Amino acid sequence: MLELLGLSGLAERLYQAVLTDPARSVAMLARDTGMTDRQIRSALDELADLALVRPSAAADGTLWPVSPAVGLSALLAAAEDEAAARQRQIEATRAAIAALAAEHAEQRQHRAEPAVRLDGIDAVRGRLEELAANAVTECLSLNPGGADRPDARAASAQLNEQALRRGVGIKAICRESFRNDPDTLAHARWLTDLGGEMRTVPIVPTPLVIVDRRVVIVPLDPADPRQGALELDSPGMLSVACALFDQLWSTATPFGSSVTVDGQGLTSAERTLLELAAAGHTDEAAGRKLGVSGRTVKRQMADLMARLDADSRFQAGVRAAHRGWL
Structure with missing residues (x-):
């Protein structure tokens, strides 16, 4: 919860423990928090660097916790100052980007060409x-x-x-x-x-x-x-x-809808394939336009010819037109 202020999870846990009972020894803190002696000493160093513990005036060599209202509030104020400075930098950068974009747009507007290549x-x-x-x-x-x-x-x-x-x-x-x-x-x-x-x-x-x-x-x-x-x-x-x-x-x-068929039982792709075939396109040319392989076009065309009971593409075109498919 206090990572924003620079506290690690272990330091925060130890800080809460010493606030509850400042007089506990390292051994007692290890027993109550589940932390090792090494973790406790490292966390105490971290708390001292953040001015959240200070030397005790009553007992030499011991540390005493600083009140959250004082220590954490000071850290929060420093974080707020840093955030405010960062925000000022962001606003200045935004203004610089806007000025550069406006200059670039103005240069484009002054071009006389009807098209930009x-x-x-x-x-x-x-x-x-x-x-x-x-x-x-x-x-x-x-x-x-x-x-x-x-x-x-x-x-x-x-x-x-x-x-x-x-x-x-x-x-x-x-x-x-x-x-x-x-x-x-x-x-x-x-x-x-x-x-x-x-x-x-x-x-x-x-x-x-x-x-x-x-x-x-x-x-x-x-x-x-x-x-x-x-x-x-x-x-x-x-x-x-x-x-x-x-x-x-x-x-x-x-997208997400199933491909529908019209009154003649044709999908839009099938009708388009018939139109391409009637216009004289080869399987390969029709495939390029439809985004499928020539083999796929050949298979689809064979299916359409079977449905039309046609022996050739020309006969398929005639019968498709007669049935109103084209």
Whole structure:
């Protein structure tokens, strides 16, 4: 209880004992407290250093306890002075951070470019960290696959937690296939347990991040987001980005809910696979869009063909259209 004042557990126990009966010898204290002679002498040295015992005026070579109202109060006052000095240092540091952040923000505002180019993954992550730390209302993201990388999860976890604790909403849309990845599932459970929201769709068209609906980050190359990104804040681009996110969110399946089937008995992933096949995509190309292997696409396509009683992908497309599946 008194660790804040610098007392160890043994010193606190001995102090309470000598307050009860100051005249006890070391042997008697050892008997009553269960401490060894060595522990008692070490604790007495600690109490003397903290001015909680002092030499007795009546008997040479003995120590007498100082009243808690005097000794402990003095230690508490010293601790309060130290805490106050520490708080002043914290406030000064906070002011310095605010001034530096304001100067950095002013430099960005004075840029004339309609878009700020962020070259490389380090620049992108640094800017996302800054935006997340200053987010007020919400952070929205589309994640075709990059967000489920272990390094990306580690980089964003602390910021996500801090934002959620400040009351910032976090909404993420991922591909349906992420439900098959144990690591990404664990991350999704962690995020939703903290109050974030995650939904899935068969295909996420492009990576992007929207912060407070006032700035959007889009990749320079959607096929390789690690090359860098553009930061945009024009009303037109924000309108398009927000509309895309809102439309996908309204049709996505919430994490934790089972995948539903429509009136034809199709999941959204199955319907999307039929659409990709009808558009001429190979199994490998469809797999890349869906985030699954070509072998998985082939197996799913074979199942759909069997349900349609079709002998070829072309015949499956015709029969799917005839039945209203497409």
